[in-house]
Amino acid sequence: MHLGISPSAVNQGNAINLRDPQTSLSDPNSTGFNHVPKSAAGSGISPSVIQTGPPYAESFPFSADTAFEPKADKLFASINTFKSFPQLPVNPGPSASQYYFLSGIGFQGNDPFAQPGHYGSQLGEKSLPLVTDGKGGAPFDVNLIKRDFPILQEKVNGRPLIWLDNAATTQKPKQVIDRITYFYEHENSNIHRAAHELAARATDAYEGARKKVQTFLNAGSVNEIIFVRGATEAINLVAKTWGEQNLSARDEIILSNLEHHANIVPWQQLGAKKGLKIRVIPVDDDGQILLDEYAKLLNSKTRLVSFTQVSNALGTVTPAKRIVEMAHAAGAKVLVDGAQSVSHLRSDVRALNCDWFVFSGHKVFGPTGIGVLYGKEDLLNQTQPWQGGGNVIQDVTFEFTRFHDAPNRFEAGTGNIADAVGLGSAIDYVNKIGIDVIHQYEHYLLVYATGLLKDIPGLRLIGTAPDKASVLSFVFAGYKTEEVGAALNEEGIAVRSGHHCAQPILRRFGVETTVRPSLAFYNTCSDVDVLVEILYRLRSTRR
Structure with missing residues (x-):
């Protein structure tokens, strides 16, 4: 398929020239972007090394009240040739209840709340579908998709909200x-065991969400999916169960220099308690994992390798499959932090062959306070629970307790039932659009944004790996990062400013904080244009 990219970049009057490369990322005969080699991990060309045209002018004909028109018509046209595909093949099974005694309850297989453009159909609201499951429906349309997100209609400081804090x-x-509203209005109950209808509805909805996560990750069994509060709790669970039970003095844990604090601190705590040694995989000046150096760290004492699939601070996509293979060859277990990858890249835990995989629901368009720990079933069942209470037990006497196998083994007490159901709906929504469509669109958007940001005088991008997800960390000469964040907020643009809970990797690049715009599939080139225009305005007022 020929997928052209043209960010509609004509210079009209006093308007800023946004360039029009008229190239194709997939056409081997095209010029420009295609001369940059694809990355080893397969997520696309490097936006950091694109040869771009002349930089922006440093004068600003726009007023703060300028209405920015979309500047990506041709880009959208190319994306609109895509058809969406589910994250993985889905077999929804029979319509009858799979988890309780009540038939016809829940939303497995054909959840009306999962349909983009069809929200609230059971509540009497109707609209046209946006995309389909790849069987001949409507194409991807970012402008229609934005309408599915109520908060994107908000105004901040009198400006339309531009949400660039997706990481x-x-x-x-x-x-x-x-x-979630429907759950509380029609299904709210504690799950399992109760002998009444609402318990059946709640159980079906909760366990149905577990099945959706299993399919989304391509896990081998629903028993491998543990609901937790988020990726942080999932990592702590592994550290305080498997780590406590299996690691001993002088064992070694390998982390990467890219890690979020949540994948550093639990291992430090465990190491201090048990006399473990933590070793760190370095990165190069672009923020890429140095596999040769990683190989030197692996030895007979290595018991665990724990690393991120995508850096939250730099956007670097790590060669996850190779890292896992090398760790297993050394006899180590592997935990993959998928918090930043799960909304951008296809997740397949069986292809990765990792021992654990973690992510947070709020990173993938779901609720806060819910997340997932995937673990290989045999490994989970060999691991003792970290909390005691209801759900985890088969039998209790005052002398002895016998525990369930996974997943109940690790879900003590009343869980976050409604938000687990909400996570299932978020996964349905992503599947209806198609994770590969999302990835391709976001990649083009990242290329577009990088090409503009790198030309701004005094702006230094932090993290320029050839393989990147949708993160654009930078520092801006003459400004503190919090000043840039505040100035952007005045124009309705939400970005993150700070150390992003990833101080070691920022210090590797000689900075303490960065400004971090981060993209999602509901962002547009117009959003990027507003960001860039404000940065040029800041540049013109302080040199």
């Missing part, structure tokens, strides 16, 4: 919001 949390489509 911190993603916004929620109306389908997810309505699904």
Whole structure:
């Protein structure tokens, strides 16, 4: 398929020239972007090394009240040739209840709340579908998709909200919001065991969400999916169960220099308690994992390798499959932090062959306070629970307790039932659009944004790996990062400013903080244009 990219970049009057490369990322005969080699991990060309045209002018004909028109018509046209595909093949099974005694309950297989553009259909609202499951429906349309996200209609300081803080949390489509509301209005109950109808509805909805996560990750069994509060709790769970039970003095844990604090601190705590040694995989000046150096760290004492699939601070996509293979060859277990990858890249835990995989629901357009720990079933069942209470037990006497196998083994007490259901709806929403479509669109958007940001005088991008997800960390000469964040907020643009809970990797690049715009599939080139225009305005006022 020929997928052209043209960010509609004509210079009209006093308007800023946004360039029009008229190239194709997939056409071997095209010029420009295609001369940059694809990355080893397969997520696309490097936006950091694109040869771009002349930089912006440093004068600003725009006023603060300028209405920015979309500047990506041709880009959208190329994306619109895509058809969406589910994250993985889905077999929804029979319509009858799979988890309780009540038939016809829940939303497995054909959840009306999962349909983009069809939110709230059970509540009497109707609209046209946006995309389909790849069987001949409507094409991807970012402008229609934005309408599914109510918060994107908000105004901040009198300006339309431009949400570029997606690495911190993603916004929620109306389908997810309505699904949670529906749960509390029609299904609210504790799950399992009770002999009444609402318990059946709640159980079906909760366990149905577990099945959706299993399919989304391509896990081998629903028993491998543990609901937790988020990726942080999932990592702590592994550290305080498997780590406590299996690691001993002088064992070694390998982390990468890219890690979020949540994948550093639990291992430090365990190491201090048990006399473990933590070793760190270095990165190069672009923020890429140095596999040769990693190989030198692996030895007979290596018991665990724990690393991120995508850096939250730099956007670097790590060669996860190779890292796992090398760790297993050394006899070590592997935990993959998928918090930043799960909304951008296809997740397949069986292809990765990792021992654990973690992510947070709020990073993938779901609710806060819910997340997932995937673990290989045999490994989970060999691991003792970290909390005691209801759900985890088969039998209790005052002398002895016998525990369930996974997943109940690790879900003590009343869980976050409604938000697990909301996470299931978010996964449905992503599947209806198609994770590969999302990835391709976001990659083009990242290329577009990088090409503009790198030309701004005094702006230094932090993290320029050939393989990147949608993160654009930078520092701006003459400004503190919090000053840039505040100035952007005045124009309705939300970005993250700070150390992003990833101080070691920022210090590797000689900085303490960065400004971090981060993209999602509901962002547009017009959003990027507003960001860039404000940065040029800041540049013109302080040199």
